[in-house]
Amino acid sequence: MPNAHDVLFRTLADPTRRAIFERLCSEGEQTVGALxxxxxxxxxxxxxxxxxxxxxxxxxxxxxxxxTHYSAQLGALTPLIDWTNQMAGFWESxxxxxxxxxxxxDQ
Numbered sequence: 001m002p003n004a005h006d007v008l009f010r011t012l013a014d015p016t017r018r019a020i021f022e023r024l025c026s027e028g029e030q031t032v033g034a035l036x037x038x039x040x041x042x043x044x045x046x047x048x049x050x051x052x053x054x055x056x057x058x059x060x061x062x063x064x065x066x067x068t069h070y071s072a073q074l075g076a077l078t079p080l081i082d083w084t085n086q087m088a089g090f091w092e093s094x095x096x097x098x099x100x101x102x103x104x105x106d107q
Contacts, residue, residue, distance in 0.1 A: 004079035011056040016041055017049040021058055024072035031067050 012018045020035055032050065036043045050070055053059040057076040062069045 005083045007056050008058070008077070008080050011052055011058060014049070016045070017053060020046065020049050021053055021072060024059060024070060025074065029062070029069045029071040031069055033067075035070070 012021065016039060020039060023035065023038070024030060032043060032046055035050070036046045039046050039049075041049075050059060050061075054061060054070075058073055059070045060073055062071070
């Protein structure tokens, strides 16, 4: 079973899906129709992307009459933020060790 950050990376790897998510983050809640206007793909394709984003926990939907409104769930990015912080700590340590080595070689 894939872990949380694998699911998020896989979901956000698609550039169209990532653009839809970024648009929801920057512009707030939107309908499928509004998202389709600037997505560059068909409405059924946008709906499929939204379904995958919802499945990954990155968006939630709210039904209002016949329309469905989608909004970004930024808290769902927590596993990626945690992983990125872990990797940053790893690389900072490696670069510190490299810097120390280069200083010793210069002496």
